[in-house]
Amino acid sequence: MCGIVGYTGADTAKSILTDGLKRLEYRGYDSAGVALERMGDAGSCELDVVRRTGKVAGLESELVARDDASTCGIGHTRWATHGRPTQANAHPHVSCDHRIAVVHNGIIENFAELRVELEERGHRFASETDTEVFAHLIEEAYAREHDLMAAVRAACTRVVGAYGIAVVCADEPGVIAVARKDSPIVVGRGERGSYVASDVIALIDATRDVVVLEDGQFARLSPDGIEYTDAEGACIEPEVTHIDWDIDTAEKGGYPDFMLKEIYEQPRVVRDTLVGRLSPSGELDIDELGLSFEELDLIDRVYVIACGTSYHAGLIAKNLIEGWARIPCEVEAASEFRYRNPIITPSTLVVAVSQSGETADTLAAIRDARIKGAKVFGITNVVGSPVARESDGVIYTKANKEIAVASTKSFIGQVVSLTLLAMLLGQVKGRLTTRQVRMLFHELGDTAAQIQWILDTQVEAVHKAALACRDAHSALFVGRGMGAAISCEGALKLKEVSYLHAEAYAAGEMKHGPIALIDPGFPVIAVTTRSPTYDKVVSNLKECEARGAMIVAIATAGDEDIRAIADHVIYIPPVRDAFSAITATVPLQLLARDVAVLRGCDVDQPRNLAKSVTVE
Numbered sequence: 271m272c273g274i275v276g277y278t279g280a281d282t283a284k285s286i287l288t289d290g291l292k293r294l295e296y297r298g299y300d301s302a303g304v305a306l307e308r309m310g311d312a313g314s315c316e317l318d319v320v321r322r323t324g325k326v327a328g329l330e331s332e333l334v335a336r337d338d339a340s341t342c343g344i345g346h347t348r349w350a351t352h353g354r355p356t357q358a359n360a361h362p363h364v365s366c367d368h369r370i371a372v373v374h375n376g377i378i379e380n381f382a383e384l385r386v387e388l389e390e391r392g393h394r395f396a397s398e399t400d401t402e403v404f405a406h407l408i409e410e411a412y413a414r415e416h417d418l419m420a421a422v423r424a425a426c427t428r429v430v431g432a433y434g435i436a437v438v439c440a441d442e443p444g445v446i447a448v449a450r451k452d453s454p455i456v457v458g459r460g461e462r463g464s465y466v467a468s469d470v471i472a473l474i475d476a477t478r479d480v481v482v483l484e485d486g487q488f489a490r491l492s493p494d495g496i497e498y499t500d501a502e503g504a505c506i507e508p509e510v511t512h513i514d515w516d517i518d519t520a521e522k523g524g525y526p527d528f529m530l531k532e533i534y535e536q537p538r539v540v541r542d543t544l545v546g547r548l549s550p551s552g553e554l555d556i557d558e559l560g561l562s563f564e565e566l567d568l569i570d571r572v573y574v575i576a577c578g579t580s581y582h583a584g585l586i587a588k589n590l591i592e593g594w595a596r597i598p599c600e601v602e603a604a605s606e607f608r609y610r611n612p613i614i615t616p617s618t619l620v621v622a623v624s625q626s627g628e629t630a631d632t633l634a635a636i637r638d639a640r641i642k643g644a645k646v647f648g649i650t651n652v653v654g655s656p657v658a659r660e661s662d663g664v665i666y667t668k669a670n671k672e673i674a675v676a677s678t679k680s681f682i683g684q685v686v687s688l689t690l691l692a693m694l695l696g697q698v699k700g701r702l703t704t705r706q707v708r709m710l711f712h713e714l715g716d717t718a719a720q721i722q723w724i725l726d727t728q729v730e731a732v733h734k735a736a737l738a739c740r741d742a743h744s745a746l747f748v749g750r751g752m753g754a755a756i757s758c759e760g761a762l763k764l765k766e767v768s769y770l771h772a773e774a775y776a777a778g779e780m781k782h783g784p785i786a787l788i789d790p791g792f793p794v795i796a797v798t799t800r801s802p803t804y805d806k807v808v809s810n811l812k813e814c815e816a817r818g819a820m821i822v823a824i825a826t827a828g829d830e831d832i833r834a835i836a837d838h839v840i841y842i843p844p845v846r847d848a849f850s851a852i853t854a855t856v857p858l859q860l861l862a863r864d865v866a867v868l869r870g871c872d873v874d875q876p877r878n879l880a881k882s883v884t885v886e
């Protein structure tokens with residue numbers, strides 16, 4: 271959460287910073303700010319700090335009046351943790367003497383003690399944030415060390431928590447000091463200068479060769495180059511990562527919003543996630559597995575741990591892992607799992623699912639699980655992310671960068687990846703033959719074309735259903751089995767982008783309480799695909815219809831009977847129940863987005879949310 275950028279070089283810093291911040295807005299968008307180095311009247315360097323509440327566009331307008339002279343600066347876009355989203359709490363934060371400015375992504379857990387201690391020594395605080403202690407700690411250390419990197423290293427020894435920081439100091443013009451612990455930082459050198467950001471997306475125009483800083487590493491950026499050091503100040507040579515995805519990912523490419531663009535990318539995500547996963551002899555090939563087949567054969571319990579949409583991918587995986595491998599599988603919110611005492615043995619497999627690979631609760635849960643002896647397998651979209659690094663094995667979801675805050679294509683990548691894992695466990699446990707695996711694999715691949723069919727033929731039907739839902743106050747999503755899991759994701763999507771209250775319920779549970787909510791016109795969105803429980807779901811819908819519900823059915827193409835009870839029908843192609851989540855989720859994503867657009871919501875950046883949740 272929060273995005274940081276920094277640039278020092280030969281070009282105008284302010285436009286590089288605002289362009290970078292706009293690309294990082296998915297990480298937070300309640301306020302934004304920059305600190306630019308400028309020559310003061312007396313010929314010495316000064317820091318020009320500009321901060322605004324709201325999105326980066328507001329900051330950019332404010333900066334129009336500034337000249338282009340500054341060639342070094344840092345910037346920040348915020349998702350508030352400590353302190354309200356006010357101008358005073360916006361970053362950068364500055365030292366008392368206004369000579370040092372800091373941008374920070376993360377949380378300083380001991381900031382309250384540090385603040386008291388610093389105030390006792392005479393420091394004056396201008397914000398309610400945890401970050402500001404960094405500015406004052408660095409100021410004190412700089413007075414002793416007279417060296418920015420040494421001062422930043424010293425400050426880092428005092429703080430407890432997570433941080434990715436970039437720091438400028440008016441007494442060392444052109445230098446940006448960078449440090450990282452548990453919050454992402456990437457650094458890169460372009461032809462025209464040196465760059466730092468929370469995510470490569472902000473610096474990919476300048477370079478495709480970046481260093482993903484590790485915990486405890488520091489970088490000193492100057493117009494001439496970048497030096498990397500460890501916590502003791504010794505020089506290190508970090509690994510360089512080449513970014514091979516295209517900048518088109520960061521552009522809307524003719525779509526009105528990223529969410530729609532990303533929904534339309536889903537056929538490609540299925541295909542890319544499956545590329546190279548089946549050997550010519552028909553064996554599943556997961557080269558980053560990190561666990562031998564012997565180790566997998568010993569697995570007798572699986573926990574899938576994740577948050578939000580990734581948690582819903584876990585609900586789908588439970589059906590597959592238990593169905594194909596007959597291994598008991600529990601799905602838990604990472605934020606709950608880590609605070610209880612789950613039964614973990616060396617034969618427990620913990621599968622951590624995270625688009626960003628940096629969700630704080632998921633990371634803490636896998637660290638805990640490893641300490642307790644579990645094998646950990648990661649499913650993530652971000653190469654080299656903490657989840658990938660801290661897992662024994664990993665499957666990358668190949669969704670490419672996902673920019674809309676509401677996850678869509680990464681969910682499809684997660685479900686496809688979890689399906690592969692479930693098939694592999696089934697094969698290793700001797701419950702699926704090579705022939706069955708090959709057949710399932712090809713059917714899984716067919717879902718790419720099935721999604722395309724939905725996108726090509728069902729948009730109008732979705733739009734009519736969206737018009738019918740637009741003015742509702744609440745909606746219920748129902749289904750059974752896979753349909754129940756899919757409903758959870760449908761309800762979350764609608765809530766987060768349209769601010770319409772939505773709840774998912776197992777259809778058979780409706781009569782035990784939620785049916786009391788239904789009055790004439792109440793929207794019930796039902797997953798009624800052809801499945802072993804189809805007739806049961808239809809019975810449950812009849813109960814809703816009898817009470818006046820407005821029913822939207824996600825049904826299998828060719829099912830005309832469903833029209834007798836549904837007000838709106840959106841079709842998906844016939845598909846094996848095991849794979850229905852991959853297709854049936856797509857109309858629900860489209861529906862949520864359509865309702866949000868009709869209600870005038872910002873679908874890509876819903877209020878109060880951020881893409882990467884790096885706080886607990």
Ligand code: M6R
Nearest residue numbers: 578579580624625626629676677
């Ligand atoms: O990056 P992660 O997959 O770990 O993120 C988990 C959730 O924060 C995320 O899925 C969130 O629920 C999305 N906004 C859902 O659209």
